[in-house]
Amino acid sequence: MKHFFxxxxxxxxxxxxxQSGSAKQVNWTTSSKKLAENLYEVKLIAEIKGDYHMYAQxxxxxGPVPTVFxxxxxxxxTMNGQVKEVGKLIRKYESAWEGNVNYYEKKVEFVQQxxxxxxxxxxxxxxxxxxxxxxxxxLPPAEVDFKVPIGG
Numbered sequence: 001m002k003h004f005f006x007x008x009x010x011x012x013x014x015x016x017x018x019q020s021g022s023a024k025q026v027n028w029t030t031s032s033k034k035l036a037e038n039l040y041e042v043k044l045i046a047e048i049k050g051d052y053h054m055y056a057q058x059x060x061x062x063g064p065v066p067t068v069f070x071x072x073x074x075x076x077x078t079m080n081g082q083v084k085e086v087g088k089l090i091r092k093y094e095s096a097w098e099g100n101v102n103y104y105e106k107k108v109e110f111v112q113q114x115x116x117x118x119x120x121x122x123x124x125x126x127x128x129x130x131x132x133x134x135x136x137x138x139l140p141p142a143e144v145d146f147k148v149p150i151g152g
Contacts, residue, residue: 021141021142022130022131022132022140022141022142023143023144024139025048025050025052025132025139026046026047026048026052026054026132026142026144027046027047027049028047028128028144028146029044029045029047030042030044030045031045031148032124032148032149032150038116038117038119039080039113039115040113040114040115040116040150040151041111041112041113042112042114042124042148042150043109043110043111044109044110044112044128044146044148045107045109046067047106047107048106048107048132050134052105052132052133052139053090053105053132053134054067054103054104054108054130054131054132055101055103055130055131055133056085056089056102056103056104056108057069057083058102060097060100060102061097061098061100061101062097063096063097064097064101064103064133064138065129065130065131065141066130067110067128067129067130068128068129068130069083069110069112069126069127070126070127070128071112071124071125071126072126074123074124074125076116076117076118076120077114077116077122077124077150078114078115078116079112079113079114080113080114080115081113082112083110083111083112084111084112085104085108085109085110086109086110086111087104087108087109088104088105089103089104090102090103090105096133110128112124116150119151119152120151120152121149121151121152122149122150123147123148123149123150124147124148124150125146125147125148126145126146127143127144127146128143128144128146129141129142130144
């Protein structure tokens, strides 16, 4: 019985920790737009709450978790280049990391161009890992799944 309560307590603690991390401070939205025949632009837009900031894909120093996109393999979709960042990049010295870091406040758009293999309707799916901090604290990193319809 003690073992059962220990497992239950651990599960509840983990769930509470996961819900209180970076994911609560960032709202993600997605969109897609046709650019040319079988070529689409997919946007993943992060709206960052309050006084928090989210690190760029290249954070600048070791320590802060950079924003990383992992795309689910899809035989109908080919990536066209790397994920681009659109927003006001801030480069600033942070004593907590003992170096210059790259981050965004309020809003940043991540843009990925994709090519479809023919006139098909499918999804670009995956996950994004990120971390947010403010002047007094950093929240645990979070992973958010996404699925964006493209084609048709």
